[in-house]
Amino acid sequence: MAAPTPSRQAILSLYHNMLRTSQSFSSYNFREYFIRRTKDTFRTIQAESDPNRVGMLYSDAVKEFTVLRRSAIVNQLYGGWKLAIETEKKPEEFKTRGDN
Amino acid sequence: MLAKLPRNAARRIATRACVSSHRSFVQPSGADRASVVDVPSTYQDEAHFTPRADMLGFKLETSLREGSFKEKIRPIYLDMQATTPVDPRVLDAMLPYLTDQYGNPHSRTHAYGWEAEQAVEDSRKHVANLIGADAKDVVFTSGATETNNMAIKGVARFHKEKKRHIITTQTEHKCVLDSCRKLGEEGFDITYLPVQKNGVISLQELEAAIRPSTSLVSIMAVNNETGVIQPLKEIGAICRKHRGVYFHTDAAQAVGKIPLDVNEMNIDLMSISGHKLYGPKGIGAAYVRRRPRVRLEPILSGGGQERGLRSGTLATALVVGLGEAARIAQKEMLTYSVELSGSAGRDHIRIKQLSDRLIDSINSQVEHVVRNGDVNGYPGCVNLSFSYVEGESLLMALKDIALSSGSACTSASLEPSYVLRALGAAEDMAHSSLRFGIGRFTTEAEIDFVVQHIIKTVHTLREMSPLWEMVQEGIDINSIDWSQH
Numbered sequence: 001m002a003a004p005t006p007s008r009q010a011i012l013s014l015y016h017n018m019l020r021t022s023q024s025f026s027s028y029n030f031r032e033y034f035i036r037r038t039k040d041t042f043r044t045i046q047a048e049s050d051p052n053r054v055g056m057l058y059s060d061a062v063k064e065f066t067v068l069r070r071s072a073i074v075n076q077l078y079g080g081w082k083l084a085i086e087t088e089k090k091p092e093e094f095k096t097r098g099d100n
Numbered sequence: 101m102l103a104k105l106p107r108n109a110a111r112r113i114a115t116r117a118c119v120s121s122h123r124s125f126v127q128p129s130g131a132d133r134a135s136v137v138d139v140p141s142t143y144q145d146e147a148h149f150t151p152r153a154d155m156l157g158f159k160l161e162t163s164l165r166e167g168s169f170k171e172k173i174r175p176i177y178l179d180m181q182a183t184t185p186v187d188p189r190v191l192d193a194m195l196p197y198l199t200d201q202y203g204n205p206h207s208r209t210h211a212y213g214w215e216a217e218q219a220v221e222d223s224r225k226h227v228a229n230l231i232g233a234d235a236k237d238v239v240f241t242s243g244a245t246e247t248n249n250m251a252i253k254g255v256a257r258f259h260k261e262k263k264r265h266i267i268t269t270q271t272e273h274k275c276v277l278d279s280c281r282k283l284g285e286e287g288f289d290i291t292y293l294p295v296q297k298n299g300v301i302s303l304q305e306l307e308a309a310i311r312p313s314t315s316l317v318s319i320m321a322v323n324n325e326t327g328v329i330q331p332l333k334e335i336g337a338i339c340r341k342h343r344g345v346y347f348h349t350d351a352a353q354a355v356g357k358i359p360l361d362v363n364e365m366n367i368d369l370m371s372i373s374g375h376k377l378y379g380p381k382g383i384g385a386a387y388v389r390r391r392p393r394v395r396l397e398p399i400l401s402g403g404g405q406e407r408g409l410r411s412g413t414l415a416t417a418l419v420v421g422l423g424e425a426a427r428i429a430q431k432e433m434l435t436y437s438v439e440l441s442g443s444a445g446r447d448h449i450r451i452k453q454l455s456d457r458l459i460d461s462i463n464s465q466v467e468h469v470v471r472n473g474d475v476n477g478y479p480g481c482v483n484l485s486f487s488y489v490e491g492e493s494l495l496m497a498l499k500d501i502a503l504s505s506g507s508a509c510t511s512a513s514l515e516p517s518y519v520l521r522a523l524g525a526a527e528d529m530a531h532s533s534l535r536f537g538i539g540r541f542t543t544e545a546e547i548d549f550v551v552q553h554i555i556k557t558v559h560t561l562r563e564m565s566p567l568w569e570m571v572q573e574g575i576d577i578n579s580i581d582w583s584q585h
Contacts, residue, residue, distance in 0.1 A: 029177075029541035030188055040446070064189075071188035074195070081174045084500035085549050 005051040006058045014058070015042045018065050024072045027079035028086055034068065175502045176546050180537030181324050181353060181481055182504060186421070187378040187540070193424035194380065197417035205414050206405055216416045223423020227385050230426040231351075231370060232361035236390060239406045240419050243384035244352035244373035245275040246399075248318075250386060250409065251348045251369040252279040254396030255316045256288055263315035263344065265289040269301055270522040271328070272320055274507070276350055280318075289313070298474040299328035299523050307338055316346050321354035325506050325519040325535060326473030327481030329358060336366030346394055352376050352384075356429030357448070357478060362387055368394045374418065378540060379425030383418035386410070432540075447540050448479075454538050454547050455479035461551045466558050468571075472520055472533060482536040483520075485529045488568045489561045494534060497557045501550050504535050 006014075015038070022034035041064075045057045177185070197219060205220045207213025221235070228235040241247045256266055268280050270292045280290045291309045293301050301319065310317070317339050322329050332349060339347035348369040354360060355370075356377035362370060370387035374380055388394050388409060402411025433445035459482060462469055468487035486494065491505040506517040516530035525533075536550075562568040567577060 025188070029185065029543065029546075032543045033541045034188075067189050067192050071192045074191060075188055081172055083174050083546075084176055085546055087173055 005055050011042070011045060011054075011058060014061055014065060018042075018061065018068060021065070021068050021072050025075045025079070027075055028083045030071075030075060030079070173500070175500045176550060177502045178536050178538065178542070178546070178550060179502050179504045180539035180542075181376075181507070181535060182537070183375045183381065184378045184539050185541060186375075186380055187425060187428060189428060190379055190421050190424045194417045194421040197420050201416070203416070205416050205419075206403070219416060219420050219423075220414055223419045223426075226423040226427040226430070227372065228387075230356060230360075230430045231372070231387060232363055233387050234390070237362075237387055239386045239388055239409050240414055240422070241384045241386055241406075241410050242382055244273075244350060244371040244376075245384075246410075247371035247373075247384050247386040248273070248275045248348075248350055249279050250399050251371065251388075251396065252276060252316065252318055253283060254398060254409075255346055255348070255369070255394065256283050257397045258395050259315040259344075260288070263313045265291070265311050265313040266316045266318065267291045267293060267306065267309050267314060268318045269293045269295060269320070271295050271299060271323055271326075271519045272318065273324055273350055273352070276318055276320070293319075295328075295522055297524050299323060299326050299472075299477070299519075300474055301330060301335075303331065303334055303338065306335065310338070310342050310345060314342070314345050316348055318348040318350070320350040320352075321360065322351070322358065322478045322481070323473065323519065324353050324481075325517055326483045326523065327353075327477035327479070328473045329354070329477050332360075332365045332367065339368075340366045353478070353481070356426065356433070357480060359433065362389070369396075372422075374422040374425060377425045377429050380418050380421040383415060383422045385422065451538050451540075451542075452479040454542055454544065455482055455536075457544065458482060458536060458538070458547050458551060459484075461548075462554060465551075465555045470529060472523060472525060472529075480538045482538070483533055484536070485520075485525065485533045486558050487529065487532060488565050488571060489532050489558055491532045491534055493561060494532075494554075494557060497561065498553055501553060504537075505533055506535060 018038045018041075019035065022038050023031065025031035025034060041057070041061055045054060045061070048054050048057060197216070201212070201215055201219070203210070203212025203214070203216035205213065205216035207216075220240075224238045224240070225235045228238050241250065252266070256264075264287065266280060266283060266288055268276060268290065272280075277292075280288075280292075284290045293305055293309060295301050306317070306319075317335065319330050319332075319335055321332055330349075336347050339345045346368040347366060348371075349365075349367050350371045351360060352371055352373035353376055355372045360367075360370075367387070368389045372385040372387070374383035374385075386409070388396070388407075396409065398409045398411070400411045403413075405411050405414065429447070432447040456479070459471065462484065466486070470485045470487065472483040472485055485491075495503055495505060506519070516527055517533065520530040520533055521527075534554075538547075570580075571577060
């Protein structure tokens with residue numbers, strides 16, 4: 001089954017949407033992972049020269065996008081605590097147990 | 101409550117008058133006097149509630165979750181061997197089966213049952229693909245512990261008339277060791293193979309340990325504390341050479357992380373856990389070979405689901421979660437990417453990078469750090485011993501990092517890890533170990549944060565330690581003859 005080759009416009013728009021959705025995850029680790037993964041996926045599409053492969057990768061990405069959008073909503077509902085790494089602190093401000 | 105108060109107060113005043121006659125200056129007042137305080141006029145007990153205009157007469161329970169977003173800061177999670185977070189994509193696949201598609205997968209008479217059965221069979225296929233097996237060979241269980249019990253006790257008990265010998269290793273997970281201990285009580289002969297200094301078993305010793313009466317060899321794929329990978333292919337080949345010796349491997353830490361193929365490795369039974377590969381907890385799978393058939397006695401008797409090996413209704417949502425997690429893991433293993441070129445999968449390359457970053461930066465800034473286990477083990481599990489620092493104190497000091505000194509099952513006790521002892525680590529080194537578990541969702545920034553904190557804390561703790569002072573002065577700790585009390 002040969003998927004029709006998507007236009008450059010369509011790929012870019014999907015990339016934009018996926019990146020946006022990835023950024024909307026409220027959990028730090030998931031957000032970082034999906035941003036990294038989306039970039040990686042689209043770099044792969046960019047490097048691909050075979051139009052059939054591009055079509056396949058594109059349709060996979062479309063499927064992933066729908067999953068990602070729903071996941072992001074669920075994550076916004078139930079995630080959201082800040083990780084220790086997200087709160088900007090100067091090194092001397094870090095306290096260990098025992099420091100009062 | 102308010103109505104009762106004046107009466108109480110009146111009685112207390114009466115008692116006070118009586119007590120005060122005996123009191124001198126230094127006599128402390130009794131506890132009964134401490135509470136004689138009238139409630140202020142503004143006091144509102146917890147039942148008090150002022151409705152606001154927008155509440156329309158309903159009482160609202162304020163949720164604690166939303167309120168605590170700001171103040172509660174969560175530690176960085178680096179304990180991926182204990183459990184992994186559920187991948188959002190896995191949760192997305194599970195949700196329909198937790199809401200509308202609630203059918204019993206064993207119902208054959210209606211659409212609810214059919215759709216659930218279809219989902220279960222798809223998941224079975226995904227799990228089977230991940231380990232190179234046939235879908236019919238996969239049996240869903242409640243987790244790797246159940247599977248290990250089922251495989252070890254099942255095979256041993258089925259063949260107990262003729263064969264009463266089992267081989268395992270000293271570094272296995274607790275549930276394997278305990279199943280073997282139980283069988284030992286039932287009269288089976290158990291051989292616990294020692295491991296070499298790097299945590300890998302010696303194939304010669306395994307071959308020598310096999311007897312004509314051996315029914316099962318159970319050796320784990322990836323160790324949960326040290327990340328050591330056992331040579332499964334060679335072990336499988338040895339077991340295949342001897343007739344009637346089945347090879348079971350506990351692959352809870354290996355599935356989805358390193359490539360596994362049950363046919364290439366001649367594995368007869370395999371344990372898989374859902375929550376170690378970004379799936380939900382409470383689900384696992386067993387691979388039980390059908391050709392040549394491995395026969396085992398089931399632990400649970402009942403409706404005969406799952407080839408009669410594990411009766412009981414399947415938890416459709418959890419099974420779907422495991423299947424999706426397996427599918428994603430396989431996809432990530434096969435995905436090549438431009439930036440991370442290499443033959444291994446995207447997850448694996450990334451975890452290797454992060455683990456190298458962690459080890460290199462710790463090694464470059466702290467001395468006397470020993471890595472436990474084989475260096476060519478699974479990179480997502482790094483077990484380091486910081487000499488002259490106690491592991492538990494280090495953990496206590498690292499408030500912002502979720503780490504463990506060993507397996508989660510034994511983290512409640514202060515005993516040194518039996519796995520590290522089996523590797524030949526001295527007691528003090530086994531006590532000072534920390535296990536770093538790196539996973540799919542770990543970032544570089546987190547690794548840098550952890551390294552920075554570890555280094556700082558190790559230096560602080562060493563400065564406090566008299567042992568460290570002696571080492572700095574050049575005294576050999578091992579030469580000291582500590583007095584015995």
